[in-house]
Amino acid sequence: MSKSNWIPTDKVIDPDLLRCISNFTSEIKSLTILKENNNIDQSKSLALRDIRRNKSLVFKKADKGSATVIMDKKYYFDEGYRQLNNNHHYRKIKTPLFPQTSVKVSEILNRLRNSGVITGKQLQFLLPPINPRPWRFYMFPKIHKAFNSWTFPDKMPHGRPIVSDCKADPKMLQVSSTVFLKHLQ
Numbered sequence: 001m002s003k004s005n006w007i008p009t010d011k012v013i014d015p016d017l018l019r020c021i022s023n024f025t026s027e028i029k030s031l032t033i034l035k036e037n038n039n040i041d042q043s044k045s046l047a048l049r050d051i052r053r054n055k056s057l058v059f060k061k062a063d064k065g066s067a068t069v070i071m072d073k074k075y076y077f078d079e080g081y082r083q084l085n086n087n088h089h090y091r092k093i094k095t096p097l098f099p100q101t102s103v104k105v106s107e108i109l110n111r112l113r114n115s116g117v118i119t120g121k122q123l124q125f126l127l128p129p130i131n132p133r134p135w136r137f138y139m140f141p142k143i144h145k146a147f148n149s150w151t152f153p154d155k156m157p158h159g160r161p162i163v164s165d166c167k168a169d170p171k172m173l174q175v176s177s178t179v180f181l182k183h184l185q
Contacts, residue, residue: 063140063160071141075156080139082151083161098135102128137162 036047038091051057051070062069084090107129113123139159150157 029049060138062144063142064144067143069141069143071156073117076139077157077158078081079151079156080137082135083139096134097134102132138162138164 032114040048052059056073057069058073060071060076061067061119109123112118113120114131118126139161142157143161145157147154151159
């Protein structure tokens with residue numbers, strides 16, 4: 001999908017807003033960019049580099065808050081397998097569904113375009129990739145829960161399961177699923 005190059009004429013923009021934008025642009029251009037200072041010493045920087053290179057660790061964003069959690073990969077995988085082996089929430093399938101799903105979604109989108117429900121630009125934006133990839137499962141650790149309730153107490157909390165879709169924009173998934181459901185009824 002190509003980026004729009006439309007620019008509104010100055011006639012439709014309020015003159016006060018144009019002055020404000022001009023003043024703001026001038027102020028921004030006059031600012032001096034300060035050199036970024038490192039807030040940790042070299043030994044801590046080297047230690048962080050070594051931790052990042054450690055293949056037995058997993059780094060994930062916490063489920064709540066803005067913390068980064070460093071976990072033992074074994075416990076992280078064990079929690080993932082614990083969840084994926086729960087037959088109430090997941091079931092194993094013999095073959096991946098994403099190739100057939102991609103074809104079905106494309107067919108529905110083309111019908112929506114042909115019936116005038118969506119535009120050609122919307123169609124191009126919503127179409128799945130030509131070579132879809134499998135969905136990816138990962139987890140955000142729920143470190144806000146009490147330690148004694150963790151899957152592996154004091155080692156690995158329950159994980160918030162995430163299944164990433166094929167290069168899809170999450171906002172558009174909500175919109176497109178609503179359109180699909182109405183269209184399928």
